[in-house]
Amino acid sequence: MDNEKTTIDDVAKALGLSKSTVSRSISGKGRISTETRQKVLDYIEERNYRPNPLAKGLSESKTYNVGWVIPGDDHLTSLYFYQRCLQGVINAAAKADYDVLITTIGKDDISGLKRITENHKVDGVILGRTLRKDKAIRYLKEKGIPFVVVGSTEEKGVIQVDNDHVAACRELTSILKMKGVKRASFIGGDTGQVVTGSRLQGFQEGMEDARTQICLDCVNKDRVDRAVEEAVAFGTDCIVCEDDRICQMVMEKLKEMELEVPTDLKVASFYDSKLLGNYKPQITALKYDPTELGKKTCETLMAVINGKKVENRQMLGYEVLLKGSTQ
Amino acid sequence: MDNEKTTIDDVAKALGLSKSTVSRSISGKGRISTETRQKVLDYIEERNYRPNPLAKGLSESKTYNVGWVIPGDDHLTSLYFYQRCLQGVINAAAKADYDVLITTIGKDDISGLKRITENHKVDGVILGRTLRKDKAIRYLKEKGIPFVVVGSTEEKGVIQVDNDHVAACRELTSILKMKGVKRASFIGGDTGQVVTGSRLQGFQEGMEDARTQICLDCVNKDRVDRAVEEAVAFGTDCIVCEDDRICQMVMEKLKEMELEVPTDLKVASFYDSKLLGNYKPQITALKYDPTELGKKTCETLMAVINGKKVENRQMLGYEVLLKGSTQ
DNA sequence: TAAATAGGCGCAACCGATTGCGCCAATAGG
């Protein structure tokens, strides 16, 4: 209750100083004696005083908010990913005294984004999932609003932070090849997603001239079932799944077909998650750290907001988890 | 680019009016002639002028933000629920010209909540998942910050919005009984969650004096597997699952045991979700509308913020989906 | 020793809105 309405004036009065001195003591800008500064800092610490961000923002023309913009439609698959990623964003933002304002957009409806930007509620924006010819990107570019894309986008001239999917998939694939895989099958999802293309590219680069078979747009159980059947007909010795959910469906199908992993064939996933936690044997997979990705993205946005020059493409690492499914 | 930095002064100057008149025209408060008002409204519409919320907030002592506070730890189960719910919150907030600031808290770490409240970044808070002896609730109560809990809590004297789980579960259960179920088994999850208790209560009320068997704290596949075995040993004719995830594991186990649904036994879930979409036969379940819940919650919070008196417990409806799994 | 420089701090303008008050003109009431 004590800090109910403490203002900088109260602090100044209590310490027999002027607002300016208090303000400068807090920000560290300007010429202030060390003792005075320490006195102020101690006092505000003790009284738990926090500058009103509205007033601060008003005079600095800053909101100390970043926008977190994600698709509002159902996308259960990536929900976990986004949640972890958001956690990283929140952490990084907090470190810079920023907060995160969340809004959703649809494929053709970016009104949510317009609201938070036109209303001057954010200093910059992080774009979750992007599409080809993305309206949100176009809008932000046109308005000159600082923004960063987390994840893959084909759009040029955009600052993006992503895991290096091509490199990661290439590495895992070439390890599989070294382990003796000769006829691998790639089962991928929605080709509309940019990341699907990257993973496929990595797969092909890693497999080089080996025999492969590729099945795309496996967006539901039926399609996956068929893909697995085709893979088996192809005589595959290793099914490589684009992501965790597809892998889950593949494992289910293999069980139904009474095929043993890894004795009958190997299985690997290009994306690890909790969904893959329960299998015996455990699934070889690529592991990323979404929280780290969110953190890096937010830090990048902060840099952009503060007028620093940053590279257009920031790549994050990965981890190859070799488990029983590819023994 | 046109609205780059339009202020109320610009509007006033352009129209040959004073700031006050413009402000009053927009808010509708005070005495303004209809023509003048319309002129202002037309002009700001055309030029797409938006009052700076920082300035507005500063003079009104409002932030026009609500805080959305959810647990930061992993909780894949309810992720989808929270996402839909959040969508409802965002929609309702936008309607009142509010935005949503998101932060996460841990069991013992409410620093995220403290940050947004002490920094005066929100006018009120929506609490996602709550615990017994919840620190966040205690803190908000003590500080006198407006807040609403979405979902169940045992805490007294707290404004909460929730689906009526007891009634819903009672109704579904009694329908099952009418359909001839004589020995039902309830498989529930974490008893630490308040909602588990509500569902169990509804189950027991619906079953009245019929033979039942109850298995709780089934928080992983192994526990669920055992629970199903016990249920079968009990001679159950219907397994009632507390939620979608448990139901999923139950279905898996039944498949492993080569038991047919609904011929060998019936299956029902107290919580419907996409996870239950792929089964044949489809699963009888209770369906809620999380988006509606979020909307209602946010509206309630708005009312609290605006000093209106609201009832402590707001209940939302449900839908009973009778499908093949209980034929 | 005088002049230049640097350090420490306060004054007051400013950010962009809201709102109490007062002024003036038009209308209503006696």
Next chain:
DNA sequence: CCTATTGGCGCAATCGGTTGCGCCTATTTA
């Protein structure tokens, strides 16, 4: 016809910070 009342609008204070500028003192420099 003169005085209340009311409607329409502007002035200026206010919200709680930041920051350019200027003043005074203490220290360097010539």
